[in-house]
Every structure is written in C-alpha cells, then in structure tokens.
Amino acid sequence: NAGVTQTPKFRVLKTGQSMTLLCAQDMNHEYMYWYRQDPGMGLRLIHYSVGEGTTAKGEVPDGYNVSRLKKQNFLLGLESAAPSQTSVYFCASSYPTSGTDTQYFGPGTRLTVL
Amino acid sequence: AQSVTQLGSHVSVSEGALVLLRCNYSSSVPPYLFWYVQYPNQGLQLLLKYTSAATLVKGINGFEAEFKKSETSFHLTKPSAHMSDAAEYFCAVRTDYKLSFGAGTTVTVRA
Numbered sequence A: 001n002a003g004v005t006q007t008p009k010f011r012v013l014k015t016g017q018s019m020t021l022l023c024a025q026d027m028n029h030e031y032m033y034w035y036r037q038d039p040g041m042g043l044r045l046i047h048y049s050v051g052e053g054t055t056a057k058g059e060v061p062d063g064y065n066v067s068r069l070k071k072q073n074f075l076l077g078l079e080s081a082a083p084s085q086t087s088v089y090f091c092a093s094s095y096p097t098s099g100t101d102t103q104y105f106g107p108g109t110r111l112t113v114l
Numbered sequence B: 001a002q003s004v005t006q007l008g009s010h011v012s013v014s015e016g017a018l019v020l021l022r023c024n025y026s027s028s029v030p031p032y033l034f035w036y037v038q039y040p041n042q043g044l045q046l047l048l049k050y051t052s053a054a055t056l057v058k059g060i061n062g063f064e065a066e067f068k069k070s071e072t073s074f075h076l077t078k079p080s081a082h083m084s085d086a087a088e089y090f091c092a093v094r095t096d097y098k099l100s101f102g103a104g105t106t107v108t109v110r111a
Helices: none
Strands: A004-007 A010-013 A019-025 A031-037 A043-051 A054-057 A065-067 A073-078 A087-094 A109-113 B003-007 B010-014 B019-026 B032-038 B044-050 B056-058 B064-068 B073-078 B087-095 B098-101 B105-110
Touching (some): A019 A087, A031 A073, A073 A087, B010 B019, B019 B087, B019 B105, B032 B073, B073 B087
Parallel strands (some): B010 B105
Antiparallel strands (some): B056 B064, B064 B073, B087 B098, B087 B105
C-alpha cells in the first residue's frame, strides 16, 4: 500500500498562474481532505469530500476549487494563484466510523507563488 | 465550534528528560481528541487518540496523554525524551468528521 500520495512535491508559480494538485489514496477511504499549513497556524481545512462526486467547503476555501470524480482521487485547483497561497498543502483521507477514525496524511506539496 | 489551544509554540528538553506538551480544548459535547506528530519535511502521523474508552491513552513511541474533563485538557507526555522525538506536535479535535488543529508545538531535544 502506498497510502496517500501527492503530486507534485514542489512547485513554483507566478502570480495569476493556475495549477492542480493531485491526491491519491489506495485505502478505499470514503472521506478526503485538503489542508494548508502555515507557520504558527497549524493546519487549516480548505475543502473536503465525503464521497465520490461530493465536495464541501472547509475553513479557508476562497481561491481554491476541488473535484472528486473518482473515489481514490481528490484534486485541488488554484485558478489564479496569489502570493498568499504560498504554503504547504496536505491531503488526508479517512474511513468514517463513530468519530474515532484516523486521518492519514500525504507527504505534502510545497507551493511558492511569486 | 470545537477548538484546541496548544500552550507553548516551542519546547526544549534534554535527552532523557520528561516531555510535556499542553493542549486544552473547548467543546460542548464529549470530544474526540488526537495528537499528531510531524517530522521535518514529512506529513502528519497519528500518535494517539482519545475515544472516551479510557482517560489515559497510550500511543506510539512511548507517548501517552490523559483526558481531564474537569480541566478540559489533553496533555501529551513522554517520560524520557529521545533525540528522535524532535518534531512538531499537533493537538486536534474532531467535529463532524473534520479535524480542527492547534497551532503546533515544536520540540527540540538537547544532547
């Protein structure tokens, strides 16, 4: 099992450019999440999905879009990148139970917007 | 909304000394609480989780945490620090299948 993988690992964008981050999981998990990590702020939820074809906004959704066309993949898109989106992005997945399910995290994507 | 507060953004301990990381939560219902660890340039890994089965929770790598409802706390401890414990630690509370994280505490271990 590869677990949760993220592509790419690093990316540098210019302001206004677009890109898509790919998250893939091979654990047959229903739920998937996108977080951003900024110094001193912990992880903040951007968007999440509770199943194939469904998405929902998290704490900081502005400037991002997501899609979950296949159960194993969760894509995060930036349509017009801004320097404020410079961050480390983490994807996670989980199988929902009674609230004690564990979220499994990918290795992260480090994005710099110039 | 449920939230967690981690007291102290940086903790420095000597090798062999006690590690104590503080986490307080706010919740109107019994919470599900988690501690995650992040090693440099890696993703987050679950250390332990509180599921209301027992107030003292044992995790991986010798860590444990005690849930104290009266103090709304879920502090993480390890009796004897090892150099490999140098990492960032996050406390989190779960609401509706979503996690809310604290700001994190970076642990430095001195030889």
